[in-house]
Amino acid sequence: METVEKTTEQSTPKTRETFQPRIVGFLCNWCAYSGADLAGVSRLQSSPNIRIIRTMCSGRVDPAMILRAFELGADGVLIAGCHFGDCHYLEGNFKTMRRIELLKMVLKRFGIDEKRLRLEWISASEAEKYARVSFEFTEQIREMGPLVLQFS
Amino acid sequence: MPKPKLALYWAASCGGCEITVLDIEEKILEVAAFFDIVFWPCAMDFKYADVEAMQDQEIDITLFNGAIRTSENEHLAKLLRRKSKTLIAFGSCAHEGCIPGLSNFYDAKSTFEYAYRESPTVEESSRGIYPQPKTAMPEGEIEIPEFYNTVKVLDQVVDVDYTIPGCPPQSAQVIAVLEAVIDILKTGKALPPRGAILGAGDKTCCDECPRTRKEKKIKEFFRPHEIIPKEDECLLDQGILCLGPATRSGCGALCVKANVPCRGCYGAPPNVSDQGAKMISALSSVIDAATPEEARKIMEKIADPLGTLYRFSLARSTFRRVQMGNGKNEK
Ligand code: SF4
Ligand code: SF4
Ligand code: FES
Numbered sequence: 417m418e419t420v421e422k423t424t425e426q427s428t429p430k431t432r433e434t435f436q437p438r439i440v441g442f443l444c445n446w447c448a449y450s451g452a453d454l455a456g457v458s459r460l461q462s463s464p465n466i467r468i469i470r471t472m473c474s475g476r477v478d479p480a481m482i483l484r485a486f487e488l489g490a491d492g493v494l495i496a497g498c499h500f501g502d503c504h505y506l507e508g509n510f511k512t513m514r515r516i517e518l519l520k521m522v523l524k525r526f527g528i529d530e531k532r533l534r535l536e537w538i539s540a541s542e543a544e545k546y547a548r549v550s551f552e553f554t555e556q557i558r559e560m561g562p563l564v565l566q567f568s
Numbered sequence: 569m570p571k572p573k574l575a576l577y578w579a580a581s582c583g584g585c586e587i588t589v590l591d592i593e594e595k596i597l598e599v600a601a602f603f604d605i606v607f608w609p610c611a612m613d614f615k616y617a618d619v620e621a622m623q624d625q626e627i628d629i630t631l632f633n634g635a636i637r638t639s640e641n642e643h644l645a646k647l648l649r650r651k652s653k654t655l656i657a658f659g660s661c662a663h664e665g666c667i668p669g670l671s672n673f674y675d676a677k678s679t680f681e682y683a684y685r686e687s688p689t690v691e692e693s694s695r696g697i698y699p700q701p702k703t704a705m706p707e708g709e710i711e712i713p714e715f716y717n718t719v720k721v722l723d724q725v726v727d728v729d730y731t732i733p734g735c736p737p738q739s740a741q742v743i744a745v746l747e748a749v750i751d752i753l754k755t756g757k758a759l760p761p762r763g764a765i766l767g768a769g770d771k772t773c774c775d776e777c778p779r780t781r782k783e784k785k786i787k788e789f790f791r792p793h794e795i796i797p798k799e800d801e802c803l804l805d806q807g808i809l810c811l812g813p814a815t816r817s818g819c820g821a822l823c824v825k826a827n828v829p830c831r832g833c834y835g836a837p838p839n840v841s842d843q844g845a846k847m848i849s850a851l852s853s854v855i856d857a858a859t860p861e862e863a864r865k866i867m868e869k870i871a872d873p874l875g876t877l878y879r880f881s882l883a884r885s886t887f888r889r890v891q892m893g894n895g896k897n898e899k
Contacts, residue, residue, distance in 0.1 A: 483886035484841070514852040521873050567718070568717060568720075568889075
């Protein structure tokens with residue numbers, strides 16, 4: 417028998433000011449993660465709301481992992497990988513692009529705003545882009561409010 | 569030795585699983601001879617009180633088909649769990665919600681609204697009269713089961729020992745499982761590990777499919793009525809949405825052999841938690857698009873993506889139901 421844990425944090429209503437979005441960021445090792453790393457090394461501020469998970473390729477991120485992140489309380493999910501042509505595994509990011517498109521279609525029909533899922537291409541040198549995207553996405557999710565899922 | 573006791577129950581289901589049990593043909597005589605059938609509402613006259621009167625764990629095996637739609641379904645699931653040594657989820661409804669689970673596109677309120685008010689087949693004099701769990705009558709209060717907001721699968725309400733997938737499980741597989749069970753009970757052989765899927769394979773439907781596959785490059789999807797599929801080529805290669813890659817083997821690729829795409833009734837393959845997500849992955853690898861716009865154009869031809877990717881597994885999916893937009897979140 418399965419149970420779904422719901423933290424009290426998730427179920428208490430929040431005002432826009434006190435709401436801290438929980439965002440899971442799947443960043444590919446070769447580009448986006450290095451970009452985020454560079455942001456850190458360069459002392460560029462990036463959003464602390466993004467919990468980064470390093471994956472070998474954006475194509476490694478199974479749609480089931482994204483759904484699971486939402487199920488367990490993420491308010492937003494960021495997938496970031498290499499620009500087209502730069503993927504370490506050649507075509508991984510093309511698969512990612514198609515996957516995210518289809519997943520967005522499905523999320524929408526599940527009644528979940530597709531804007532909670534964001535895909536970005538960030539190279540290893542684009543520290544500023546990572547920093548910008550991280551704040552932009554955090555603010556966007558803050559605007560949307562917490563994702564409260566109803567399972568029963 | 570007294571005969572082992574067998575119970576069969578149907579919750580929210582279509583009755584097809586009951587027919588599948590009879591579909592094992594003369595084997596049913598062997599089953600009836602070996603077991604003492606103590607409860608089988610579809611075929612024999614037993615009352616719930618008969619089950620309530622039993623000792624805990626008195627029933628050796630219960631085959632439970634159907635999803636959990638009402639409080640009655642849940643009550644029986646809990647009762648039979650308590651009275652049975654081994655509880656088996658039998659068929660897709662008990663396993664993953666199946667077609668009854670598609671009602672998780674709606675909630676109890678909107679379902680009632682349609683069924684008792686909007687539907688053109690509601691008789692005028694009773695339009696807008698909704699069933700009440702309790703009704704006062706001159707003879708006293710009468711009760712009907714509560715209709716839940718969300719359809720659940722069996723293992724979301726009780727612990728399940730084994731699962732036999734399929735809509736319905738194929739009779740050859742049912743025979744194989746029953747024979748194995750009889751053998752275990754006769755010889756005392758070890759049981760399969762708890763939680764095991766019985767009566768199915770551990771690959772995907774594609775592995776049982778006789779069609780030839782090419783390198784897939786899908787430019788356009790077709791609905792079955794828009795195309796006459798070639799008999800020997802992979803249906804997905806031809807742009808027909810076949811759930812074979814995201815479906816457990818076990819049926820012998822029944823539908824595909826009849827020139828119809830697999831709809832996914834045997835559920836997710838091993839180590840896959842969400843059948844729809846698996847199919848999203850599979851499709852993303854074969855759609856021939858290099859830009860998001862191209863991809864969207866091709867995908868837009870998929871009719872009812874949620875109902876297609878989760879036709880059998882919506883109630884078991886990661887989200888279990890469609891979010892009804894309870895206000896603030898998703899406008
Ligand atoms: S996708 Fe369908 S038709 Fe193609 S190999 Fe798999 S089961 Fe067969
Ligand atoms: S081909 Fe697919 S839908 Fe048809 S019986 Fe097999 S698993 Fe079920
Ligand atoms: S390695 Fe970065 S997207 Fe594939």
